[in-house]
Amino acid sequence: MSALRTSLARLSAPRWSGAVSRARVLPAVRTQIRTYKADPARDAMTGEIIQLPDIDSNLTKITLTDSPKKRPASSKLVFGHTFTDHMLTIPWNSATGWANPEIRPYGPLDLDPSCTVFHYAFTLFEGMKAYRNADGTVRLFRPDKNMARMNRSAARIALPTFDGAELTELIKKLVMVDKDWIPQDKGFSLYIRPTLIATQKALGVGPSSDALLFVICCPVGPYYASGFKPVQLLATTKYVRATPGGTGSYKLGANYAPGIVPQKEAMAEGYSQNLWLLGDEHALTEVGTMNLFVAFKQADGSVELCTPPLDDVVLPGVTRDSVLEVARDHASGKTPIPGLPADIKVSERKLIMKDLVDAEKNGTLLEVFGTGTAAIISSVDKIGYEGRDLIIPTGPAGMGAISKAMLDRIVGIQTGEIEHEWSVVANDVKI
Known part of the structure; x- marks a missing residue:
């Protein structure tokens, strides 16, 4: 049944609103944004919703920063203290499913003090890296494993699961938008932190009606900067x-x-x-x-x-x-x-x-x-x-x-x- 529902979801064509906009253009980055929203998959006979929209990388809205940050010298990097210009956010609701992904300038999240994550620790995360070669090639290492583990963690604490391949595509987009933040020095990389939190605005221990998946990135150096030490x-x-x-x-x-x-x-x-x-x-x-x-x-x-x-x-x-x-x-x-x-x-x-x-x-x-x-x-x-x-x-x-x-x-x-x-x-x- 789940396989059938997935197939039906894939066959459901999204409806276009017809609105077309352009993000600010940076050198070598030209992004066209089409604003539309996928309908939930419905039973052909009854019209009943049988699957809510999953994450869809084709629906991504990209808004580039007007104030790029100054990138520090590689020698000055401290793990987890410097973040790139942009982040990825994808809200979820139990009634409407995953909303359109957005890559936007890095900044604070707007969360209500009553959000479930603050009171009952509904939060999970992943850690992965991107590497840039001298020829400009950018690579991720086994992202499918991170996506599978993230979904497993989400299911364990009653948070929504998602299409891991689609999130991988979104992470690629985010990494390529901020590719210049990836140091080319030997041993350096871009650390990627996908995170999923419950955002329901209410107290009470139970499944959250709302969630937020976000991804942030930070350039990092070798774990042992002064040489390998046991x-x-x-x-x-x-x-x-x-x-x-x-x-x-x-x-x-x-x-x-x-x-x-x-x-x-x-x-x-x-x-x-x-x-x-x-x-x-x-x-x-x-x-x-x-x-x-x-x-x-x-x-x-x-x-x-x-x-x-x-x-x-x-x-x-x-x-x-x-x-x-x-x-x-x-x-x-x-x-x-x-x-x-x-x-x-x-x-x-x-x-x-x-x-x-x-x-x-x-x-x-x-x-x-x-x-x-x-x-x-x-x-x-x-x-x-x-x-x-x-x-x-x-x-x-x-x-x-x-x-x-x-x-x-x-x-x-x-x-x-x-x-x-x-x-x-x-x-x-x-x-």
Whole structure:
């Protein structure tokens, strides 16, 4: 039935109002805006609405800023502090569906103090990046994964889902409008933050009648600006990041604020982040806000690259999935990766702290690293646990052979140096 409704929605032709306007024109950007609104899909016999309008990138209104901001030097960038000239907004209502998307000058949102997001934390977000090559090519990295995860998070907290391919097209439009904000310096990129919030103007715990999807962007430099540095973790048993049956596997705003106090306490003890443990066995889940990988040397000389299973306490990270696929393709012989062990086995299984303690003692603990959008790969050289530090091997450059090979491979794909289906070119979008 859902497939039928989707097909009917696609066949419903939008009605044109006939109004045509032009946005202000910047050099090399010429945008014509046609104002129209798609009708909901209706039953051919009864006229009953069977599907409300989904996001449609063809309905985009683009209003360019009259006051472009001065772009700072790449060396002055601080992650998440400088934003581009424009943003994307798409309102939603339970009775009318998704409204027309708008790319407009970056600025404050007009929200009522009673909005559901402020009182019950109806908010979710994604993190992704765009990269610009010297030839002007702009690329996104696996945006379909971000869209799928965003929809999954939305469904979990009763917010509206959407056509991920259409939102990807809109993100391409936004990125291309602000493409000059993408630094071309090596290691720099444009961080993209799609966000969805509930905006119903009323108190009361229940599904929101209104929502707003918006996307903002900020130019960012290398995560390790002064060179790669491994991090130190405190394996905490005092706090729990997520529990079975909870929302730890969703990218919700409510999952992040409770981690700040534990991180401050870890830093006060000389560690960079927390290693989140779960249950009486002290099962490993995540490291800070990143996914976790551990490499063990096996008795037969092979290497096991292991990560905790997703279940419902671990976030399905895009970089995590990429590392797993790269490792599996290497192990199968499909795509050999320089630097990875010839005989490597990939596992998604339960890991407990005793596994790491025993491996450190007998010399079979090879590497520990985290994966995430911001840092991509972050090596670990020390884990504080029950009053002592486990020392993790790292190479002379601050990372082991596996993490280095993974970083090189993924960055090569992201920047287009390695041609791959995961690297999605944005330049062909119509704006």
